[in-house]
Amino acid sequence: MQKIQICAALALLQAASAILNTGLFPFVADISPISRELSTFCGAGFSVLAALAAYYRPSWLRERAISGILLGLLAASLVLLCVGVQTSDPLLIALGSPFGGIGMVWFSILVGASLANLKREEALCLIPLAFVIAYGVQMVLSAWGALSPVVAATGYFAAIAAAYLLVIPNIDNLLRAIRAHESPIVLDATNPSSFLPFSSLVFITIFLFNAACGFEALLSGGVLPPFEAWLSYLPVALLLIMALSRKDGLVTANNLKTASGLLVLAGLLALPMMLFPTGPLGFASHATAVLLRGGSDCFAVLTFFLVATIGARNPLGSLTTSASAMAASWVGIGCGAAAMGLLQTISQENPDALIFANDIITFAFVAYIFVVLQHFSFDRAIAGVVPVKPIDALRNPSDDQIVELQPHRASSSLQSSSEIAEAAFPEEEASAFNRACAQVAEQFSLTARELDVLELLARGRTSPVIQERLVVSHNTVKSHVRHIYAKLGVHSQQELIDVIDRARKTGGK
Secondary structure: OHHHHHHHHHHHHHHHHHHHHHHHHHHHHHHOOOHHHHHHHHHHHHHHHHHHHHHHOHHHOOHHHHHHHHHHHHHHHHHHHHHHHHHOOHHHHHHHOHHHHHHHHHHHHHHHHHHHHOOHHHHHHHHHHHHHHHHHHHHHHHHHOOOOHHHHHHHHHHHHHHHHHHHHHHHHHHHHHHHHOOOHHHHHHHOHHHOOOOOOHHHHHHHHHHHHHHHHHHHHOOOOOHHHHHHHHHHHHHHHHHHHOOOOOOOOHHHHHHHHHHHHHHHHHOHHHHHOOOOOOHHHOOHHHHHHHHHHHHHHHHHHHHHHHHHHHOHHHHHHHHHHHHHHHHHHHHHHHHHHHHHHHHHHHOHHHHHHHHHHHHHHHHHHHHHHOOOOOHHHHHHOOOOOOOOOOOOOHHHOOOOOOOOOOOHHHHOOHHHOOOOOOOHHHHHHHHHHHHHHHHHOOOOHHHHHHHHHHHOOOOHHHHHHHHOOOHHHHHHHHHHHHHHHOOOOHHHHHHHHHHHHHHHHO
16 A cells, blocks of 8 residues: 555656646746746755755754745745736736645655655556556646646646645654654764765766756747657656566666666757758658657656665654755756756847757766776665665663764754763773784784774764764764775764674673
């Protein structure tokens, strides 16, 4: 039942986007052409704020309150859009535009976080299935004909609200657990392999591929003729068939990236055909939009798959991963739309300039794929994510273990070292612990400062405590931890503690 709910929620989000783009935005664009971009950029801005909050202060993301407020604002904004369209009032449309994008971003983040409940094989099948279901809705809408603004707005709100109701039972406990633990910025310092940084090539690639999506959206106005639209559905439909075949190694993150890249590249190369809609190449005048949409949808499947698999490996980071992926996606869409708008303006006076600019974009895209991503593997990036495992409760010194603190206590309890309950253990135990740390430091050529950090890490201390004890910045702590882990060949604080425990048992006493 849980899997069906998650798949249905994702399908409803995709269908809601189609309803908005085909049933409401065409009317809005006729009156206020900038309103669509306003919605996109407001959504992009909100996604960045949500990603930062998820990383630095997840306790601020009170889901019920935020969701209730955004649903109310979304309903009000849709009313403004409908009234603005009926009265041809650009001011009302401008006031109503921002919250369409903001609402879509927030509920996409929640759906993305819920994907952490799926196993890898389930995610491979259910994510493309959700897109195919949304394609079916789009085909029905196309056969139905043009929707009135009121019907489109109602359908959009109903789809968003239904997606939320389906997904919230599956993430309620997860969100509570995330808020109860240390924030990712704290956990990231002592478990650097558990969180992808914002500068990761995963998020940079999501940004660039979604720039192609924004490029296509402005290019086609969000609407394609029925036959061309069906052609754009084929890549994801074929992907679903291959996923259902259950052949190992056929559908992987790297293969998805390759297929998406080829489709986007073909779309960029086909752009000059747009300039000859009535010539011998007129039949292919929509080729760019078809290929770019197919490629961007294929990459959207990859994006949700990355969010699902990385979230499943480290549930405590699932909200951060989802929010970061949505931020990269929406900022990319906004930048792509802006780039296409600029190219269209230039081409009105000089069509050759459009071809020249497209050549530059195409070359840059190819260079990124074949140079930057040459040795980068999405599958290895997923496999490299190490779950954050809460360190055991205070251990009993009589069990020949080091006393340590749980890193998952609320951050407010770690405001100063004077507030930390230092557990006393016999002098012999302390001496054995110190000898073990010194032995490991000598064995792996740690510096004196790295030894200081090692001792605190081995006691289970978190980044704020280490910062305070050693009077250093968060980034300095993170840098020392990375160096220590690289030298010891470990990936988490728990693994480091195990190394020290082994050293104590074998030679630290």
